Amino acid sequence: MTAQSPNDPLHGVTLKMILTELVEELGWEELGRRIDIRCFTHTPCIPSSLKFLRRTPWARDKVEELYLRSKM
Template sequence: MNTPANAKDPLHGMTLEAIVTALVEYFGWAELGQRIEIKCFRIDPSVSSSLKFLRKTPWARAKVESLYLFMRREQARNAKPAH
């Protein structure tokens, strides 16, 4: 059932794996490691090692989710035709 809160939440239905994968595709590991300074993004990065860390570390997960929302806003802004 889709409640009004779920309908407005852009993270609703998104898995952490899908979020990390989208960020890596958009920014790449190097820039991701600069934007969020955690070892799993900077030293031998992989989606699986990142997921292990992020699932145990709420503050890091919050930063990743926040960056994902920023990325989505950037993509939406860039998709709009210029007037």
């Protein structure tokens, strides 16, 4: 069974969709407070944050975790 199976709650949800939704719901300031990474706290923008998150598995995991918690 792969990590992206239909039973995966993130199946079909892109990182861009996750980040955009979190920014709309929380705003950059709150997102930076909850996940203290520089791309959220210093001149944040979607493209640079996506680039960082795609290269940094631990940060992406934190964003995905926050997204899943926000959906419960």
